[in-house]
C-alpha cells in the first residue's frame with residue numbers, strides 16, 4: 111500500500127488496544143509499520159466500558175514514546191474525583207462483608223475509561239480505516255494483506271491484532287473455527303447517576319463492585335462507573351446481571367436476549383436480582399427501560415495451545431490469540447503484554463528478523479509464550495464460575511486486577 115519502507119516493515123491488522131500498543135512500541139523503536147482497521151473511522155464503534163490496568167503500567171509507560179502524556183491522568187475514569195480506583199466483592203453467604211482491591215503505592219491500579227485509553231494509544235499513530243482484512247498471503251519474499259476494498263499491503267511481518275473473530279487466525283488455521291461460547295446469559299443496563307445515588311454506588315465500590323451469589327442460576331452482578339463527568343457530581347454507570355445457562359447457542363442471534371425488547375430485558379434482570387439486598391439491586395431497579403442495552407453481549411473464548419501456530423511471517427496477539435471471558439478482567443492486560451513482547455522481539459532482532467532460522471525460532475518462541483500464557487488465562491477465566499469443569503481449586507485470597515483482595519472498610523464519601 112505504501113512506498114518502499116525500511117525493513118522490517120510490520121503490518122498490524124486491527125487498531126484495538128493490542129494493535130495500537132504495538133504500533134506505539136514500534137514507533138518508539140523507529141521500526142516501520144502500518145495499522146489497518148476495519149471500522150469506518152475512529153468514532154465508528156462504541157468503545158466499551160472501563161478496564162482495570164495493573165502490574166504492567168510502568169513497563170507500558172516506558173515502552174511507548176515520550177510524546178505521550180502520563181497514562182493515569184489521561185485515562186483515569188474517576189477524575190476529577192480523587193478517590194483511588196477500587197473494586198469490592200460481595201460474596202454469598204455473607205453479602206455484608208467487603209473484600210476487594212484498591213490503588214495504593216504497593217498495589218498500583220489504574221481503572222481506565224476505554225475510550226480515553228484508546229485515544230492515548232492513538233496519539234501520533236496513523237491508522238488506515240475502512241480496511242477490512244479478508245486474506246493473507248505469505249511467501250518467501252514477504253507477506254501481503256488483502257482488504258475487502260481490493261487494496262493490498264505488503265510487509266516483512268504481519269501481526270494479527272484483529273480480535274476474537276480474527277481473520278488472520280482463520281487464515282493460519284485454514285478456516286478452523288475454535289470459538290467457544292460461555293454457558294452464561296447476560297443483561298446489561300446503562301444510566302447516569304448523580305448526587306446521592308452516585309455516592310451510594312461509590313460507597314459500594316469506587317470504580318466497581320461485584321456480587322457473587324448462588325441463588326437460582328444467578329452467578330454474578332456487576333455494577334460500576336464508566337466515567338465520572340467533569341462536574342464530579344454525576345457519572346455514566348453500567349451494570350450486568352449474569353446467570354448460568356447451558357443452552358446458550360454458539361450463534362448468538364439464536365439466543366433469546368438478542369431479540370428481546372428493552373422492557374423484556376429490564377423485567378428479566380429485575381426479577382433475577384429480586385433476592386439481593388436493596389443496595390445491590392438498586393442500580394438495576396432504577397435504570398430506565400431506555401437504558402437497557404439491546405442485543406447484550408454473550409461471552410466467548412478462544413484457547414490456542416503452544417505450538418498451534420507455526421510462525422513464518424505472521425503472528426497473533428491479544429484476543430486473536432487468546433480470548434477469554436471477562437470474569438477476571440485480564441484480556442486487555444494480556445493483549446498489552448503480548449504487544450510489548452512482540453515489539454521487544456522485533457526490535458532486538460530487527461537486522462535479520464525473518465531471514466534466518468535463528469530469528470525464525472525467536473519469533474516462534476515469542477508466539478509460543480503468548481499462546482501458553484494466554485491459554486492459562488483463558489482456563490482461569492472459565493474457572494471463576496465453573497471451577498469443577500476446569501478441575502481448578504482456588505486457594506488463598508481472591509485475586510482481582512492483579513492483586514490479592516483484602517477487607518475494604520466502608521468510608522464516608524462526598525462529591
Ligand SMILES: Cc1cc2nc3c(=O)[nH]c(=O)nc-3n(C[C@H](O)[C@H](O)[C@H](O)COP(=O)(O)OP(=O)(O)OC[C@H]3O[C@@H](n4cnc5c(N)ncnc54)[C@H](O)[C@@H]3O)c2cc1C
Pocket residue numbers: 123124125126127128129146147148149160161162241242243244271272273274275276277407427428429430436438439440441442443444445
Ligand atoms: C464486558 C467486557 C469487559 C472487559 N473488561 C476487561 C477488564 O476490565 N480488563 C481487561 O484487561 N480486559 C477486559 N476485557 C477484555 C478486553 O476488552 C479485550 O481482551 C481487549 O480489548 C483485547 O484487545 P485486542 O486489541 O486484542 O482486540 P480488540 O480490542 O477486539 O481489537 C481488535 C480490533 O481489530 C479490528 N478488526 C477486527 N477484524 C478486523 C479485520 N478483518 N480487518 C481489520 N480490522 C479488524 C476491530 O475492529 C478492533 O478494532 C473485557 C471484555 C469484555 C467483553
